[in-house]
Amino acid sequence: MKKASSFEIVAARCWNLLNEGKPFTPIFVVGAFLLYRANQWGDIDFWRSAGLGLLLLLPLLAIYYRYDFPLFMRNYLWLPLVAALLIWEPGPLALYLFALGLFYFFTVYFWGTFYYHLRIGTSWWNFKRFWKLVLKNSDSTSGNAQEQMPKFLLLLLVWNHFYASFAEDGIGDWADRAWPLGAFALGLWLYSFILHANLFDWKPAENAPPTNNAVVPDKAPNDKVIVIVIDGMRKERFEEADAPFLKKLRAEGTEYAQMETVYPARTVVCFSSMFTGTYPREHGIKSNMVWKLGIKVESIFDSLRKVGKKGRLLGIAHLIDSMGDDVESVTAVMHNDVADRNIIERAKKIMSEQNPDLLVAQLIGVDQTGHSQGVLYDxxxxxxxxxxxxxxxFVGWLEQRGMMSNTTLIVCADHGQADGIGGHGHLDEGERYVPFFLHGHAIRRGHRVDEKTSLISMAPTLAYLLGAPYPSHSRGPVLVEALQPHLRELS
Incomplete structure (x- = not known):
């Protein structure tokens, strides 16, 4: 199986500019405005007037970049648009129809059909379902129609007003014309601040103390740990699925029934928290769009190196942005029917050739199906x-080679998925709690833990099992409830 090429790594970062909602909004507004007026590109006065209008628009762009308006808070985005319509002339209806058409062309056909067909082999008819998923999506991406539409319509309205004003009357008394915009921007910021301060209250608490509930044993309980992350596997859909082997592992091991992911529940964020043991505010990865490459703190892979052990993370290109050289990348440009099969074959090769003490493998087929075709379908x-x-x-292959004799197997998801285009980010229904269970000789059999726990406990638990120091900023407690009694060395 091919590694992700340098081109694919760069392309994945560029795509995130259009995939993540925060950078998409300004990019789309600028693109829609310029394309609508493409016949004026040769006129220097057009660029002067458009540039001045865009300059005045920057405070509104900054506010909408800062505030997401997640989940039900999207409904409050329409009130500023109504207020803007009362203050300024709406301008040409054709501009807004063009922008709406361009948005649905990009999300439903270019992204939901053309892009997914070329990348993972979905049907050319995927748009027939994808438009419904875009309307239902609550994710923090460009495909969130209910969040993006009121944002870009408001921004286009204001920009077009000032563009037309500068084009007709020149700069002149621009300050007198602009003061209503200043008052509007101040009101929009205050409105956004108050809404988020009073209504945005569903984020998981980030108050775990530094890891100290277990002493790292002198002798590691395990020779190896294998972690299988089934990306985007929604918990109750897993219960409905025909998955006898995974459910057998769960029944024979220890399940954490209320394992909670982190916020925002984006793949690179979740992986960074799982394998550093801390929150995004400390490790620095706050979305799939990673502006500054690399985590700011130690990871479990750093901890293993301190005791002469080796860990590898097998995953797609965007995990390189946070975990760097610890990632064995796989190309994400392949038919979704063979993606996970190829990843498992690559995992076998890594175990045969490198024999790491810790292997983390990311299976991507479930997540990609949710994003391209929805989670509520067969x-x-x-x-x-x-x-x-x-x-x-894979487990059978490991057993045949004697690699499971003193190995703990952990199976989990990094986040769930909501309705729409496999939404995950804002912790809508289906995202927050994930399947998580451990299996092996060191693990209690037939045990279930019902107390709420967090995925940040992954890193310190791995450190404990492999006899390594906890990562520098690890905050999650070791999952000692899962361990056989003689392996728990509580402080």
């Missing part, structure tokens, strides 16, 4: 079924 359950068979095959 295709999503089918991908969970396929993941189950592949994990069974």
């Amino acid at each position: 295709e999503y359950l089918q991908k969970i079924k396929e993941a189950d068979r592949l994990v069974e095959q």
Whole structure:
């Protein structure tokens, strides 16, 4: 299986500019405005007037970059648009119809059909379902129509007003014309601040103390740990799926029934928290769009190096942005029906050739199916079924080679998925709690933990099992409830 090429790594970062909602909004507004007036590009006065209007628009762009308006808070985005319509002339209806058409062309056809067909092999008819997913999506991406539409319509209205004003009357008394915008921007900021301060209250608490509930044992309980992360596997859909092997592992091991992901529940954020043991505010990765490459703190891979051990993370290109050289990248440009199979074959190769003490493998088929075709359809359950068979095959292969004799196997998801285009980010229904269970000789059999726990406990638990120091900023407690009694060395 091919590694992700340098081109794919750069392309993935560029795509995130259009995929993540925060950078998409200004890019789309500028693009829509300029394309609508493409016939005026040769006129220097057009660029002067458009540039001055864009300059005045910057405070509004900054406010909408700062505030997401997640989940039900999207409904409050329409009130500023109504206020703007009362203050300024709306301008040409054709501009807004063009922008709406361009938005749906980009999300429903270019992204939901053309892009997914070329990258993972979805049907050319995927747009027939994808438009519904865009309307239902609550994710923090460009495909969140209910958040993006009121934002870009308001921004285009204000920009077009000042563009027309400068084009007709010149700069002149621009300050007199602009003061209503200053008052509006101040009101929009205050409105956004008050809404987020009073209504945005569903983020998981970030108050875990530094890891200290278990002493790292002198002798590591395990020789190896294998972590299988089934990206984007929604918890109750896993319960509905035909996945006998995974459910057998869970029944024979220890399950954490209320394992909570972090906020925002984006893949690179979740992986960074899982393998550093801390929150985004400390490790510095706050979305899939990573502006400054690399985590700011130690990871479990750093901890293992301190005791002469080795860990590898097998995943797609965007994990390199946070974990760097600890990632064995795989190309994400392949048909979704073979993606996980190829990843498992690559995992076998890593175990054969490198024999790491810790292997983390990211299976991507479930997540990609949710994003391209939705989580409430049969295709999503089918991908969970396929993941189950592949994990069974991989574990059997490891057992044949004697690699499971003193090994703990951890199976989990990094986040769930909501309705719409496999939404995950804002912790809508289906995102927050993830499947998580451990299996092996060191793990209690038939045990279930119902207390709420967090994925930040992954890193310190791995350190404990492999006899390594906890990562420098690890805050999650070791999952000692899962360990056999003689392996718990509580402080």
